[in-house]
Amino acid sequence: MSFNSSLNIYDDPTFRMACEQFGFLADYLGIDRNDRDRLMLPKRSVAVTLPVHMDDGSTQTFQGYRVQHHLTLGPTKGGTRFSPDLSMGETAALAMWMSWKCALANLPYGGAKGGIMCDPRTLSRRELEALSRRYMQEMIPFVGPHTDIMGPDMGTNEQVMAWFMDTYSVYQGYAVNEIVTGKPVSVGGTEGRREATGRGVVYLVERAMDMLKMEPEKTTAVVQGFGNVGAVAALSLGLKTGVKILGISDAFAAFYNPKGLDVRAADAWVAKHGSLKEWDGGDRVEPKELLTMKCDVLIPAAVDRVINESNAAKLQCRILAEGANGPTTPEADRILDQRWSEVFVIPDILCNAGGVIVSYFEWVQGLQAFMWSETEVTDKLFRIMEHSFTQVIQRAKRHKISHRTAAMAIGVERVLKAKQSRGLFP
Numbered sequence: 001m002s003f004n005s006s007l008n009i010y011d012d013p014t015f016r017m018a019c020e021q022f023g024f025l026a027d028y029l030g031i032d033r034n035d036r037d038r039l040m041l042p043k044r045s046v047a048v049t050l051p052v053h054m055d056d057g058s059t060q061t062f063q064g065y066r067v068q069h070h071l072t073l074g075p076t077k078g079g080t081r082f083s084p085d086l087s088m089g090e091t092a093a094l095a096m097w098m099s100w101k102c103a104l105a106n107l108p109y110g111g112a113k114g115g116i117m118c119d120p121r122t123l124s125r126r127e128l129e130a131l132s133r134r135y136m137q138e139m140i141p142f143v144g145p146h147t148d149i150m151g152p153d154m155g156t157n158e159q160v161m162a163w164f165m166d167t168y169s170v171y172q173g174y175a176v177n178e179i180v181t182g183k184p185v186s187v188g189g190t191e192g193r194r195e196a197t198g199r200g201v202v203y204l205v206e207r208a209m210d211m212l213k214m215e216p217e218k219t220t221a222v223v224q225g226f227g228n229v230g231a232v233a234a235l236s237l238g239l240k241t242g243v244k245i246l247g248i249s250d251a252f253a254a255f256y257n258p259k260g261l262d263v264r265a266a267d268a269w270v271a272k273h274g275s276l277k278e279w280d281g282g283d284r285v286e287p288k289e290l291l292t293m294k295c296d297v298l299i300p301a302a303v304d305r306v307i308n309e310s311n312a313a314k315l316q317c318r319i320l321a322e323g324a325n326g327p328t329t330p331e332a333d334r335i336l337d338q339r340w341s342e343v344f345v346i347p348d349i350l351c352n353a354g355g356v357i358v359s360y361f362e363w364v365q366g367l368q369a370f371m372w373s374e375t376e377v378t379d380k381l382f383r384i385m386e387h388s389f390t391q392v393i394q395r396a397k398r399h400k401i402s403h404r405t406a407a408m409a410i411g412v413e414r415v416l417k418a419k420q421s422r423g424l425f426p
């Protein structure tokens with residue numbers, strides 16, 4: 001590959017990981033050398049400096065990014081992450097993964113991702129609003145309902161999406177609710193978006209349990225991350241499916257109880273106190289250890305690269321359902337490939353696709369000014385998840401490849417095919 005990471009503005013461990021995954025896949029698919037960089041590298045990226053008046057009278061500047069990975073199949077689509085160590089490279093990796101995820105689900109989008117290097121927990125509501133609005137204001141020349149549609153990601157929520165929508169709409173002079181997804185229902189958001197990613201994860205976990213003949217009442221789970229994905233997944237698995245949740249964690253604390261945790265109490269605590277930091281509903285364990293504790297279903301639903309060469313051989317789960325983006329490194333993948341008969345992997349671009357799938361429904365409803373019921377949304381979501389799951393499992397079986405390779409192959413092939421059909425201009 002001609003891509004030289006040391007000379008690249010995207011240089012970052014997460015971006016190198018996304019490139020390594022792509023390189024492996026390109027070799028497997030035998031993609032022509034001339035097509036590789038064109039498929040892999042982001043189409044365009046923008047970095048912005050965001051000055052904000054803080055409550056103490058000072059002016060603080062923040063760094064923001066947006067990466068649009070490819071525009072071959074339609075507008076780009078992807079979340080907005082507010083996180084203290086976000087870099088251009090990590091944003092680019094996440095945008096690349098969005099491309100393969102959207103293509104696997106057959107959505108008419110390229111991937112995108114954006115965000116601000118900030119810790120939203122340390123900002124007041126007024127500061128967060130000012131920062132969010134300033135970010136969208138700076139992005140106006142680069143985004144649009146037919147160019148790039150933002151959605152939520154780690155550190156952002158419905159309120160931030162509403163501020164984005166309002167800022168863009170005020171600039172246009174009319175309400176443009178199809179400019180972002182994940183908005184509150186009161187401003188054109190869709191029913192079922194907030195729960196979509198977690199619901200999709202649980203749908204696939206149930207599918208895998210069924211395939212592996214695991215009975216819900218005898219099944220245990222550990223969930224890393226208690227945000228929009230982890231909390232919904234833990235609640236739904238625990239309360240609806242009947243799986244016993246042994247472990248949960250967030251950025252501050254991790255808990256494990258072999259007899260099961262009260263997930264509903266944890267959720268109520270977080271709603272009131274903002275995190276699990278002071279929760280006392282279980283025995284505290286080292287957050288890192290949680291991943292290797294005994295359980296049947298392990299759901300990493302926090303940050304990238306948490307399953308790596310140091311712990312992949314020690315995982316004790318039967319199903320690894322990747323709620324997070326990029327939780328498993330290529331080194332860990334090589335170990336898990338050896339353990340394929342012990343650990344059933346549901347790869348991220350398949351497992352957590354529920355969020356962007358329902359975002360697509362929200363965008364479609366916005367464009368048509370025609371609203372669907374929650375049952376309609378969830379039903380359509382499960383149909384797409386089912387189709388993608390079946391395709392991935394069949395391809396993996398037929399070609400004797402890992403589930404991740406199968407999922408990425410389907411996604412990458414679709415983008416490649418579209419690029420070949422459109423040709424290279426001029």
Ligand code: GLU
Pocket residue numbers: 077078079080149150151152153154181182325352353355356359
């Ligand atoms: N953040 C979500 C993801 O990683 C998708 C955001 C969106 O709905 O656009 O899949």
